[in-house]
Amino acid sequence: MPDKPDRNAIEVVNVSKIFGSGEGQVAALDKVSVSIRENEFFTLLGPSGCGKTTLLRLIAGFDFPTAGEILLYGQDIAPLPPFKRPVNTVFQSYALFPHMTVADNIGFGLEMLGKPKAEIKARVAEMLKLVKMEALAGRRTAQISGGQQQRVALARALAPQPKVLLLDEPLSALDYKLRKEMQIELKRLQHETGITFIFVTHDQEEALTMSDRIAVMSSGKILQVGSPWDIYDKPADRFVADFIGETNFLTAAISSVGNGKARATLKSGATVEATVADGFQPKDNATVVVRPEHAKLTKDKGDLAGTVDNIVYFGTDTHIHVHLDSGEAFTVRQQNSRSAGCGFERGDKVGILIGNDAAQVLRD
Amino acid sequence: MASNFSIKHQPGFTAIAATCFVVLYLPILVLVIYAFNAATSTSEWGGFSLKWFQSAYQNTQVIDATLRSFQIGAIAAVLSTIFATMAALATTRTASYPGLTFKYAAINQPLMVPEIVTAVALLIFFSRIKIFTGYSGLGYLIAAHTAFCIPFAYLPIRARLENMDLTLERAAADLYATPWKTFRRITLPLLWPGILAGLMLAFVISLDDVVITEFVKSGGQDTLPTYMLGQIRRGITPEINAISTAFLLLSVAIVTLFFFVSRKRD
Numbered sequence: 001m002p003d004k005p006d007r008n009a010i011e012v013v014n015v016s017k018i019f020g021s022g023e024g025q026v027a028a029l030d031k032v033s034v035s036i037r038e039n040e041f042f043t044l045l046g047p048s049g050c051g052k053t054t055l056l057r058l059i060a061g062f063d064f065p066t067a068g069e070i071l072l073y074g075q076d077i078a079p080l081p082p083f084k085r086p087v088n089t090v091f092q093s094y095a096l097f098p099h100m101t102v103a104d105n106i107g108f109g110l111e112m113l114g115k116p117k118a119e120i121k122a123r124v125a126e127m128l129k130l131v132k133m134e135a136l137a138g139r140r141t142a143q144i145s146g147g148q149q150q151r152v153a154l155a156r157a158l159a160p161q162p163k164v165l166l167l168d169e170p171l172s173a174l175d176y177k178l179r180k181e182m183q184i185e186l187k188r189l190q191h192e193t194g195i196t197f198i199f200v201t202h203d204q205e206e207a208l209t210m211s212d213r214i215a216v217m218s219s220g221k222i223l224q225v226g227s228p229w230d231i232y233d234k235p236a237d238r239f240v241a242d243f244i245g246e247t248n249f250l251t252a253a254i255s256s257v258g259n260g261k262a263r264a265t266l267k268s269g270a271t272v273e274a275t276v277a278d279g280f281q282p283k284d285n286a287t288v289v290v291r292p293e294h295a296k297l298t299k300d301k302g303d304l305a306g307t308v309d310n311i312v313y314f315g316t317d318t319h320i321h322v323h324l325d326s327g328e329a330f331t332v333r334q335q336n337s338r339s340a341g342c343g344f345e346r347g348d349k350v351g352i353l354i355g356n357d358a359a360q361v362l363r364d
Numbered sequence: 365m366a367s368n369f370s371i372k373h374q375p376g377f378t379a380i381a382a383t384c385f386v387v388l389y390l391p392i393l394v395l396v397i398y399a400f401n402a403a404t405s406t407s408e409w410g411g412f413s414l415k416w417f418q419s420a421y422q423n424t425q426v427i428d429a430t431l432r433s434f435q436i437g438a439i440a441a442v443l444s445t446i447f448a449t450m451a452a453l454a455t456t457r458t459a460s461y462p463g464l465t466f467k468y469a470a471i472n473q474p475l476m477v478p479e480i481v482t483a484v485a486l487l488i489f490f491s492r493i494k495i496f497t498g499y500s501g502l503g504y505l506i507a508a509h510t511a512f513c514i515p516f517a518y519l520p521i522r523a524r525l526e527n528m529d530l531t532l533e534r535a536a537a538d539l540y541a542t543p544w545k546t547f548r549r550i551t552l553p554l555l556w557p558g559i560l561a562g563l564m565l566a567f568v569i570s571l572d573d574v575v576i577t578e579f580v581k582s583g584g585q586d587t588l589p590t591y592m593l594g595q596i597r598r599g600i601t602p603e604i605n606a607i608s609t610a611f612l613l614l615s616v617a618i619v620t621l622f623f624f625v626s627r628k629r630d
């Protein structure tokens with residue numbers, strides 16, 4: 001396959017989708033623009049109602065934008081009906097045709113495209129092998145398990161070799177273990193087929209582990225687009241930091257801003273160095289965020305002082321909830337070791353050390 | 365306590381249930397038994413005989429009326445099922461809008477308006493047309509039966525459509541099926557059990573109709589039920605029992621057939 005990493009498969013340009021009219025109208029998407037590169041595993045991530053599924057439906061053609069363009073390799077597909085778009089969807093409910101066999105389901109798209117019978121048969125066999133379902137080709141879709149239905153839905157959507165594959169929360173109906181397996185399986189399929197995947201989920205962990213890039217959405221807008229690392233470690237604003245992983249929020253007085261850094265004086269009186277998000281000019285007071293794993297608990301004096309409220313054991317690590325003397329709450333995550341306990345008890349007076357590079361100043 | 369409540373174990377339940385079944389089925393059982401009566405009475409037993417079946421079979425009026433019933437029923441069932449399918453598709457495959465409830469009511473009108481009112485209205489309406497066109501064939505009966513069969517065909521089809529996952533049609537469109545192909549390959553096959561149920565129901569309802577048929581029919585257009593009604597006025601012989609028994613067997617056969625067909629489909 002040709003490797004042109006900077007070619008865009010999909011470009012969403014200023015797309016709005018407004019439901020209803022007059023007083024009751026709701027903007028499900030508000031002037032959204034985003035580019036999705038060829039061959040990438042791109043995730044639309046956000047809480048329910050953020051517009052991620054609406055955007056997916058617009059790309060699939062199940063709905064049409066109120067304004068804006070959707071380009072597929074430079075061609076505007078926004079006005080085309082779904083059956084004229086070389087884009088296929090894996091549905092949340094799988095939507096397998098119950099009156100057809102597994103093989104007929106997989107071959108349906110090719111049949112509708114008018115491919116010759118021999119070609120369909122060969123391609124269906126190839127797809128069955130790709131998703132390891134050869135043994136069940138003749139079964140009705142009601143006679144196979146949820147995980148198997150998921151594989152058939154994938155094979156059916158991949159069989160016509162779409163330019164882009166859309167996945168609408170396809171793993172949400174599976175149990176935890178199966179979901180973990182399918183996450184790896186999806187990555188493998190994307191790698192083997194070289195097809196651009198656009199994946200919709202509300203599960204931040206799923207997004208972080210699978211995606212090449214993630215767009216975080218809220219209230220019909222895209223807040224940030226970036227690699228999982230970018231999104232987690234350099235969140236653009238408070239919402240992103242809060243939605244992805246756990247974060248501590250502290251109010252601080254900001255001074256000497258420059259070079260992407262600032263001095264943040266916390267309520268405790270301690271001053272820490274903090275990174276400032278790109279293009280953000282913080283005012284005198286701002287929110288400073290610190291990830292729980294980037295702070296350290298000490299029995300001596302730290303940057304912050306407080307009392308241990310609660311200790312929650314998670315197997316790999318322990319979360320220690322501290323009630324700061326300033327009134328704010330703060331969580332520290334501490335890696336567990338095999339023999340020793342966490343070293344603290346409820347009610348302990350503790351200090352918190354915020355390392356260099358741990359604090360960030362964010363837009364509210 | 366509430367979870368332990370079972371209507372089956374309430375006092376009198378068994379007695380009420382038994383009474384209901386007796387009232388429902390005993391008269392039918394008696395009717396069937398007297399169809400095999402050798403005597404001319406419908407209440408005094410005169411030995412076993414098949415002669416009333418033979419006499420009904422040789423009665424050309426009975427055969428004529430039966431064939432006419434089948435003809436009207438078959439045509440009306442097919443037509444009303446086609447209309448009902450279209451109506452069901454149009455009323456379920458759409459977002460709700462003001463006036464939709466009114467359309468449901470309009471489609472189901474024959475279920476709500478007293479049959480006798482419809483019958484009188486049709487009598488007056490059709491007689492005008494008869495005078496105007498001079499046509500007095502079976503068309504009037506077929507039109508009337510088609511109209512009152514539509515809601516019976518509509519209800520099972522609509523129920524089936526409402527239980528059908530709309531995503532399936534969306535998935536077909538996503539896989540390059542045009543709207544027509546989606547209908548042929550996805551909607552119609554999944555709708556079949558509903559359509560068959562509607563067809564059977566419409567046929568049985570048409571076969572059974574008396575009131576509208578009695579008003580709308582022209583001379584010599586008796587269906588089996590109106591013929592039987594006419595016979596009763598002239599005094600009953602077990603021939604009526606024999607015809608009723610044959611009619612009953614036919615209905616049971618249709619329902620049984622439908623049961624097996626629909627079970628195979630699912």
